[in-house]
Amino acid sequence: MPFIGHAYALKKDVLGFLGSQTSKHGDRFVYYVGIEPHLFLNDPLDVESVLTSTCFAKTGARAYRNLKLVLGEGVATSEGETWKLQRKTLQPAFHYSSIEAMVDRIVLKSSLFLANMPEYAIDIKQKMLEITMSIISSVLMSTDIDNHIKKTIEALSTIQICLTKRILYPLDIPLWVPTLTNLSLKRALNTFDEIIQVILANRNFLEEAPKDMLQLLIETYGNSNKSLIKDQIITMFIAGHETTANALTWALYTLSRDFELQEQLFNEYNEFSREFEYITIKNISRLPILKSVFNETLRLYPPVWMIIRYCIQDVDINGLTIPKGTTVTMSPYTLQRNPKIWENPDQFSSIRFKNPLSDFQKKSYIPFGLGPRQCIGKDLAQIESLIVLSKLLSNYVVFSENNTLIEPEPKVTLQPKKTVYLNFKRRA
Numbered sequence: 149m150p151f152i153g154h155a156y157a158l159k160k161d162v163l164g165f166l167g168s169q170t171s172k173h174g175d176r177f178v179y180y181v182g183i184e185p186h187l188f189l190n191d192p193l194d195v196e197s198v199l200t201s202t203c204f205a206k207t208g209a210r211a212y213r214n215l216k217l218v219l220g221e222g223v224a225t226s227e228g229e230t231w232k233l234q235r236k237t238l239q240p241a242f243h244y245s246s247i248e249a250m251v252d253r254i255v256l257k258s259s260l261f262l263a264n265m266p267e268y269a270i271d272i273k274q275k276m277l278e279i280t281m282s283i284i285s286s287v288l289m290s291t292d293i294d295n296h297i298k299k300t301i302e303a304l305s306t307i308q309i310c311l312t313k314r315i316l317y318p319l320d321i322p323l324w325v326p327t328l329t330n331l332s333l334k335r336a337l338n339t340f341d342e343i344i345q346v347i348l349a350n351r352n353f354l355e356e357a358p359k360d361m362l363q364l365l366i367e368t369y370g371n372s373n374k375s376l377i378k379d380q381i382i383t384m385f386i387a388g389h390e391t392t393a394n395a396l397t398w399a400l401y402t403l404s405r406d407f408e409l410q411e412q413l414f415n416e417y418n419e420f421s422r423e424f425e426y427i428t429i430k431n432i433s434r435l436p437i438l439k440s441v442f443n444e445t446l447r448l449y450p451p452v453w454m455i456i457r458y459c460i461q462d463v464d465i466n467g468l469t470i471p472k473g474t475t476v477t478m479s480p481y482t483l484q485r486n487p488k489i490w491e492n493p494d495q496f497s498s499i500r501f502k503n504p505l506s507d508f509q510k511k512s513y514i515p516f517g518l519g520p521r522q523c524i525g526k527d528l529a530q531i532e533s534l535i536v537l538s539k540l541l542s543n544y545v546v547f548s549e550n551n552t553l554i555e556p557e558p559k560v561t562l563q564p565k566k567t568v569y570l571n572f573k574r575r576a
């Protein structure tokens with residue numbers, strides 16, 4: 149099958165394919181998508197070398213060619229000096245002090261969305277998508293888009309589905325060709341444009357400009373580069389809302405299967421709330437079990453399950469020569485389940501992260517990436533997730549009526565293969 153390479157195996161079961169190839173060929177091997185060879189690396193030292201080297205870029209890799217159709221020149225898809233400048237512009241919005249200032253709004257949104265959980269089983273991923281979407285627009289853009297949330301989530305989900313299809317299809321088909329995928333993608337992008345118009349229009353009505361990410365963008369780019377402002381907004385939604393929603397979904401799914409752990413977390417939070425009103429970056433260390441549960445969730449179910457780079461200059465990585473033009477793929481999922489590094493790698497252990505990790509484990513734990521392109525929203529994602537989880541666990545017992553085992557499915561992010569329905573019983 150010269151034209152589809154391993155595309156069929158990848159489309160059918162990427163994680164199974166990567167796992168079986170690693171067992172067969174070790175932590176370095178080549179596979180094909182269409183006629184494009186991809187070098188897969190699963191050794192933490194190789195992964196660290198690639199992610200911190202200047203010989204690799206994002207642009208050039210097939211996945212990024214497709215992502216750029218949606219994210220344009222936003223911070224996740226730009227390169228070189230343009231990227232450096234953008235990251236520098238955006239960074240203050242994610243500083244320690246900015247995140248601390250977001251806490252009360254995150255608490256408010258969590259309370260609003262989670263105050264009255266229904267007695268019937270709910271699609272928990274949908275709920276988490278709504279809450280993370282609402283939080284991002286509130287803390288980064290000081291805008292309440294709650295009336296548009298369902299439409300926005302639907303558009304983002306369509307964008308994800310279309311991108312996955314395009315990335316796994318062995319040929320690049322230009323966006324102007326009216327395939328079903330392209331037409332759906334364009335419709336979803338138009339919907340998203342409308343939401344961005346709402347966000348930008350909202351700013352004109354504010355008497356005093358808030359100190360948020362959107363304001364930093366407006367002050368930097370003004371009217372001169374509206375399309376870049378739009379690219380950054382869509383980037384933050386795509387990079388920040390579904391990733392966090394998936395992490396929360398996996399955490400709650402895991403907790404719904406372990407009542408003893410829920411009790412431990414309930415007691416830990418009770419103790420904590422005697423001293424503190426809110427979770428903040430400063431006091432997170434006082435919730436060691438919750439933190440460990442969240443970290444372990446990200447180990448087993450890293451929302452960004454694949455990281456991709458393109459080699460822009462011949463380079464030697466730990467004795468392996470990588471020629472210019474090679475696409476290199478690395479997977480937090482396989483790395484964080486590598487049996488050579490993690491004991492019982494496929495098992496959830498709530499205390500794994502309570503104990504210090506070995507140096508090798510630290511290098512093998514990269515749910516937020518590594519090096520200069522690592523996640524800009526890491527602290528926000530953590531604070532937000534811990535607040536949402538503690539809000540739920542201190543008020544409800546989480547359970548599933550059918551207790552079905554759910555496997556992960558790698559789309560653009562790592563999602564549950566089936567809808568996760570969970571029940572919430574209010575604590576006495």
Ligand code: HEM
Binds near residue numbers: 235450455522524528
């Ligand atoms: C649990 C939640 C999250 C996870 C697991 C996650 C994971 C990641 C990873 C692995 C990368 C690096 C990708 C690469 O090297 O190619 C990344 C980059 C990025 N993330 Fe996150 N992320 C999360 C939440 C967020 C949030 C809340 C935001 C912002 C609202 C955000 C914004 C970004 C951006 C803009 C980048 C690109 C950074 C750059 O290229 O300079 N992420 N994320």
